[in-house]
Amino acid sequence: MNASRTARERVRAELVREITDIARVQLASEGASGLSLRAVAREMGMVSSAVHRYFPTKDDLLTALIVDGYNSVGAAVEDADAAGPPDDFGARWLIVCHAVRNWALARPHEYALIYGSPVPGYRAPEDTIGPASRATTVYGRILGDAHRAGRLSPPDICPPVPPILSTDAEIIRSLMPGVSDDVITRAITAWTGLYGMISFELFGQFNNVVTHRAELFDHNMRGLARFLGLPD
Amino acid sequence: MNASRTARERVRAELVREITDIARVQLASEGASGLSLRAVAREMGMVSSAVHRYFPTKDDLLTALIVDGYNSVGAAVEDADAAGPPDDFGARWLIVCHAVRNWALARPHEYALIYGSPVPGYRAPEDTIGPASRATTVYGRILGDAHRAGRLSPPDICPPVPPILSTDAEIIRSLMPGVSDDVITRAITAWTGLYGMISFELFGQFNNVVTHRAELFDHNMRGLARFLGLPD
DNA sequence: AATCGTCAAGAGCACTGCTCTCGATTTATC
C-alpha cells in the first residue's frame, strides 16, 4: 500500500522534473517572461491544462526554477571551495568569485532570474530563502576561517562602523563568528561588488567599454580581496 | 508652410509624449513585462492600432522609456554634483551615490528597466548608449577633478594592473584624463559596487538580512571612497 | 466490487502584440 502510493507519487515527481527541465531549456532561449506553460506542454505532448495540475500557476513554475537556480549556484560555489586549498584564504575567495562568474556566464538567464530584476507581480515565497543563502554561507565560511586562522587583517582605511549597523551585523556574524563589524560591512561591499560586476557584464553595461572582462574581473576581485584583508 | 508642417508634427510629438507618460505610469505599477500597448491605448481613449503608428512595436516604446530613464538618472546625478562643494571630492562622490540610490528607490521599475536584467528578446539600439553614459561621465569628472587637484591618493593595497587591461583603460581614461590604470580599475570596482549595492537592495537580496539599508549604503560608499583614494 | 481521488483532455474567457484594410483628414504639389 505504501509502495503503490509511492508509485503514483513517483510518476508525479518524474513529471514535475520533466516539466522543470523543459522549462529551463525554454528559459535559456526565451528568458523568464518568454516562458510559456503552453509551450512546455506542447513540448511534452501534453495539453496545457494538464501542466496546471503540477504547477497551478506560472509563478509556481518560476519559483521551482528559482529554487533550482539558487541550489545550482550554491552547489557550484560549494564544490569550487571544497576543491581549493583550505588554508589559502585569498585563493579560496578568488576561486569562489570565478565559480560564480562562470556559472552565470553559462546560464545567463538563470542568473538574471535570481539576481536580476524580479519578475513583476512575482512574490518570492519563503522556499527560496534557504537555497538563496547557500552561496553566501560559503563566503562567510572563508572569511570566518581566515579570521580564526589569524590571517584576516583588513587595511585601516575605512571609517568606523555606525553603531546602528550592529544589529544587522549580528545576523551576518552567525556566518563568520568572531569577526568585527568592520569586516562584516567590508564583506557586504565585496559581496555586492562581486555580483555588481557580474551583473554589469551580463546585463550589457560593459558594452562598448570593457572588452577584457575575465581579466578585469579577476583583477578587481583581487583588489576586493585586499580590501577585505585576505592574504595574497 | 513650415508652421503648418510643424502643426501636425507638434500634435504628433504631443501624442508621443502622452503615450510615454502613460506607459511610465503603467511601468511603475506593472513592471516592464506587464506593460501593454493596449492598456496604454485604452487609457488614452485610443484604439490599440493607433498607438502602433507612433511606436511600431513594443520594443520601440521600451526603448523610449529606457532612453528617458537614462536621461532622468543622468540629470539627477548631474544636478546633485553641481549642487555640491566642487572641491570636496569625497563629498561629491557620496552625494552622487546617494543621488543614484534615491533616484532608484523612487522609481524601482525604471531602475530595473535600465540596470536590471534586460527584457528578453529586446536588443538595445544605439540611441541608448549616449544617455547611458551621462551618469558615468559625472563619476569620471569627480575622479578626474580630484586627480588634477592632487587629492587622489589610493591606498597601496591592490596588485599591479595586468598590461592587457591597458587598452580598456584607455577608453575610460577619456572621462578622467591623466589617472593611472590602477585608479581606473578601482573606479570600475567602486562603480559596480555602487550599482551592485542598489540592485541587491531593490531586487530583494537584502531581505531578512539587512534592515538599516540607508546607513549601510552610506557607510559602504564611504569605504569605497577610501578604496578609491578620495579624501575624507 | 463500489467509491473516491487523481488525471489528461478539451472548450472557453479575457487578454496580449501585431497586421491589414478602410474611410477621413491633413499636407504637399501643380
Place this chain on the structure above:
DNA sequence: GATAAATCGAGAGCAGTGCTCTTGACGATT
C-alpha cells in the same frame, strides 16, 4: 484654389498567452 499624396484613427482579425471549468477515464482504497 484644386488635386494628388501622405498620414491618421478606427475596426476587424490572427495567433498567441495564462488560467478556469467541465467531462470522462483510470487507478487506488475501503
